[in-house]
Amino acid sequence: MTTTAEPTTTEIGKSRVRKEDARLIAGRSRYTDSITPPGTLHIAVVRTTLARATITSIDKSEAEKSPGVHGVYTAADLGAEAVGMPCAWPVTPDQKAPQRPVLGIGRVSFSGEGVAVVVARSMAEAKDAAELVEVDYDPQDAILDMEAASKDGADLVHPDLGTNVSATWQFDSKAMGTGDSVDDAIKEAESDPDSIVVRRRFRQQRLIPAFMEPRSCVVDPTGEQITIWSATQVPHILRTMTTVTLGIPESKLRVIAPDVGGGFGGKIGVLPEEMLCVLLAQKLGKPVKWTETRSESMLTAHHGRDQIQDLTITAKKDGTITGLDVHLLADMGSYLGLVGPGVPILGAFMFNAIYKIPALKFTCSNVFTNKTLTDAYRGAGRPEATFGIERMMDELAVELGRDPMELREQNWISHEEFPFTTVAGLTYDTGNYEQATARAMELFDYAGLRREQEERKRSGDPVQLGIGISTFTEMCGLAPSRVLGSLDYGAGGWEAASIRMLATGKVEVITGASAHGQGHETAFSQIVADQLGVPFEDVEILHGDTQVSPKGLDTYGSRSLVVGGIAIVNAAEKVVAKAKKIAAHLLEASEDDLEFANGTFTVKGTDKGKAIQEIAFATFMAHDYPEDMEPSLDSDAVFDPENFSYPHGTHLAAMEVDTDTGRVTLRNYVCVDDIGNVINPLIVEGQVHGGLAQGIAQALFEEANYDEQGTLVNATFVDYTIPSAADLPSFTTESMSTAATSNKLGVKGVGEAGTIASTPAIVNGVLDAIRHLGVTEIEMPTTSQRVWRALQVAKGGNPMETPSDTHSPGAGLGSIDPNNPKGEVL
Amino acid sequence: MIPAKFDYVRPTSVEEAVTALRDGGEDAKILAGGQSLLPVLRLRMAAPSVVIDLGGIPELRRIAEDGDRIAIGAMAAHHDVMRDDLVKQHVSLLGQATETVADPQVRHRGTLGGALAHADPAGDLGAAALALDAEFVILGADGTRVVPAAEFFTDYFTTAIGEAEILTQIRFPKYTGWKTHYEKFNRTAQAWSMVAIAVALKVDGGTISEARIGLTNMGSTPIRATGVEQALVGQAAGKDVAKAAAEHVTEGTHAPSDADAAADYREHLAKVLTGRAVLTAVG
């Protein structure tokens, strides 16, 4: 028996304005920092400015005398010397993982690491006193170059580990039985005059997630449960990990993620500062609060990307790809983050992308350096892989003298071939690359722009035009728990939902997903409104509090809709099934004679019926209900998908390069994304726009720069240049849909698509504009200076590398060297 | 972040302000729009004992005609300067440079006097003030003195304003009918200048009869490009003239090197931008 007829879809597909926005925009939101229980003490962390040093002494005496100070503590003072922050992803059985202490013990391993913590009555007093803690160090040369660090005999970030290589993880399609041998493919291509081997090295620069709300944590130990408020993406994981880290029973912990102002993966970690707040709250018996400053955030919140990619692609001269060999070095920074080691590994399955590549080998070494640790950042592993393959497709096209789009088409999976099992062992359920591409090329006027490009080349226009292509796919919706298990991930990938039918017919939906800007409250309400046939306004989405939503795995990896949303659908189906029993009882009909549409059960062929909201009331009254059931419609569900979902899209960028100045201008950007069925087109558009901005920013604007001492030199927004709307054109975005078959809603996930796809489109476009002038490669971000210098080098000019780590004497405060605030030229 | 503790006073006249400044001694700081000072305080790069807010003195915001000059109060906000009709008519270069400063929020708070007193070499207003021969009216305990622009900027973040002095007014000669343009090159749309060129030209019958050119971020202070000015005067305003004159732009400069631009790239940019600025100015 099927419990429901097809739900009537009046809400799904509607561009509803997000219901959470009025609250957020009007400032009625509640972020963690707005929560201050009575008697709260504030902490400030004393941080080192050195990247690698032993601590010779810590003098707390002046700080302890400072007004308002409650105490100053080191890890030893807190009895926390044995505490280590958790890493949940041992990618290999022999992965080397250093202890990541809550505060540096005896030594520091990156600039920004905490060494002591000050507790005071106010934040200001804590900050004042933190400046009075005298720490003496014996500094050593920082280990910053991951390539040098990975060599034998290198200085060690963690001497006790005996190496800087945390783990080397490999996937070989031959060994896995999913494809041929890459080594053979390369050997064959090298000796075959009708084949070609193309080798390239790309660098994924280090990025800072730069979420809007700085991280913050408040811990109140005064109740039966310790309450932790945190600006986190992962309240449920934080609860479990607090237990794992500090040994406090999970049942004694309540974690609340109130309104959270963005994350982009940057709030997926479990933080030393969170654990410090718990330890101090327990020790002092009072609420304790930590809120970071922006510069603290940029220095110490985990960074993203930072890889060196050595890629080899082999192909027949007719354009058929025969193999892809991927060698990555991934900079972990000085410690392993919660899922950091697995981030580059996620790329293993995406390097083959949408192409039929018969042989794939992926080798990744995770390397320690004296920098801030790296972990998930929007896309996590997949942007790196997509960049690598999409850049290689352009390089191959250049080597073969082919149109880059045509070469892609020759190699991609055609729509008749779905479902398609790839060389990486994943089965893509649905997609239509031809359709997305054709539409994108039409919207973009590909042929017209190619003509304009030729014309500019011919006339020697100082402004040259390039066309950048990225035909991407991604695996999203983390994830099938069994697949995660096979990757040694330290958790499952299911999601939980509950629906409570209130007496008055209103609906409370509880989700384990933890929104921090995505618009879940709106999209999930739309789904439930359709499933139950109740007004959108009658649905309330509750999340982010382990007392309300006891079970969940939170929000990251474009999983909220494709996993969490389906759990909600399953719970709704259970509610309808229960309601149907009661409806049949009240209508004195057989269940088989009932049909459910628009929220009402009707006896077929009659006008006798009852709305589900009436049934909710009747169930609450419980005066009359079937013998064999409990008087409740409430239902729970946990959904564990069997497969990832595979959104894809074709992204096209028209790039102008001013060859006189090197200035790169993104003139026009078109993308057509297949993200499966769309719940709310407006939210989708917002996700795509924001994602594009972030991916474009990697290509053009952003990079975390360290100087030779290992100091992050751009730790303010004056120097760490994130683009604003004024830097970007109006995007042309469209979506098309081949419904996913892996879930009931046919949805695929859209949170990361724009970021994953756009970076290579931009860089391909920049190079396409000036390749005829002799430029073959420009590192990201492709700033005007780098472009100009590449043009000079191509002309045989000055190859001087510009240092990226020099403090500007002017240009705002952020550029002012803290050691030389007046900007004196020394 | 939270600044270190300081006392705060908000005088209602310039005389009171000067007294407060003198009483405050070495550690006293003037607060104008706060767009540069507050970040410095929050990053704890400065810890003044007393902050003297000039926001309570309305006369310092006035923009008025003063004989053959336009007199702008030090506390006139960027937004008000760029919208002002007198500025548009007689000192258009200043208005154009001001429009390129940061974003609307900053322009509503930041002030002309604050920006000039702060004297960041990447700031946009110094080059315009220098090119236009502005006069700086400075008030101290001993009364008022007037410093010409050529003597005002002395080094990075350093001006002729003395310890217990306040910049009260900036006076510009009228450049009615001059052709002007401010050409700014930056990393992102609302960022500080990597290099910028301030150009004011008097053009009579197609010939440039006077030229005033100021450079932003080509040294520790704004710099006057006299070589370019000389090369332009007496010439017909055109592409080749502009290009040839632009070759002189690096004379006497000391372009800084930083992550955005090494000195050689700045010098190259200055040449390209000067040519463009001259051509845009003449239209």
Ligand SMILES: Cc1cc2nc3c(=O)[nH]c(=O)nc-3n(C[C@H](O)[C@H](O)[C@H](O)COP(=O)(O)OP(=O)(O)OC[C@H]3O[C@@H](n4cnc5c(N)ncnc54)[C@H](O)[C@@H]3O)c2cc1C
């Ligand atoms: C995000 C951002 C971007 C910016 N981008 C640009 C840009 O692109 N171009 C640009 O030119 N500027 C830029 N600025 C700086 C802006 O122009 C500031 O307004 C200016 O530097 C300082 O002006 P203020 O009125 O805010 O001065 P304040 O910050 O209040 O003061 C600055 C300094 O000048 C001193 N001072 C102020 N007024 C007087 C006075 N009357 N007499 C004596 N001393 C005084 C103060 O004591 C302090 O040392 C930017 C600022 C921000 C925050």
